[in-house]
Amino acid sequence: MNPRPFYSEAVSGWPLVVRRMVGLANASPQQLVMILGDTARLANLGGPEANPTPEELQQYTRMTPPLWLAKTALFLMLQMPQKPQPELPEEHAAWAYLWLRIKSFDSEAAAVMALPLHLKKELAPWVSLAWEDVKQQRLL
Numbered sequence: 001m002n003p004r005p006f007y008s009e010a011v012s013g014w015p016l017v018v019r020r021m022v023g024l025a026n027a028s029p030q031q032l033v034m035i036l037g038d039t040a041r042l043a044n045l046g047g048p049e050a051n052p053t054p055e056e057l058q059q060y061t062r063m064t065p066p067l068w069l070a071k072t073a074l075f076l077m078l079q080m081p082q083k084p085q086p087e088l089p090e091e092h093a094a095w096a097y098l099w100l101r102i103k104s105f106d107s108e109a110a111a112v113m114a115l116p117l118h119l120k121k122e123l124a125p126w127v128s129l130a131w132e133d134v135k136q137q138r139l140l
């Protein structure tokens with residue numbers, strides 16, 4: 001794990017989450033921005049007033065996206081039959097941080113237990129770091 005502060009590590013992974021979602025999506029760029037915007041609003045993930053353009057979505061694969069977009073990208077990936085997993089440390093941190101932001105948990109153990117089975121072992125230590133960061137009130 002990286003010595004960089006956890007929140008910084010997590011935010012640096014948000015573009016990687018969006019990039020992975022864009023790469024895995026089986027939709028045109030126009031369809032994908034509609035799916036992301038509509039899902040964010042329907043799932044109460046802090047949806048946008050207006051959907052991003054396909055060009056803006058592409059930009060967010062290289063620069064920090066809005067929180068709603070990163071949360072929605074992870075939310076959708078967690079439902080994919082391919083069962084994607086994070087690869088880089090920044091992705092692990094981002095996935096753990098976003099997991100805590102997508103759902104509300106009473107405890108770290110509850111957050112880990114609620115992870116999809118294929119991610120429990122992989123993300124448990126990262127959820128622990130994210131939970132500690134939340135406890136220290138850096139992740140509001």
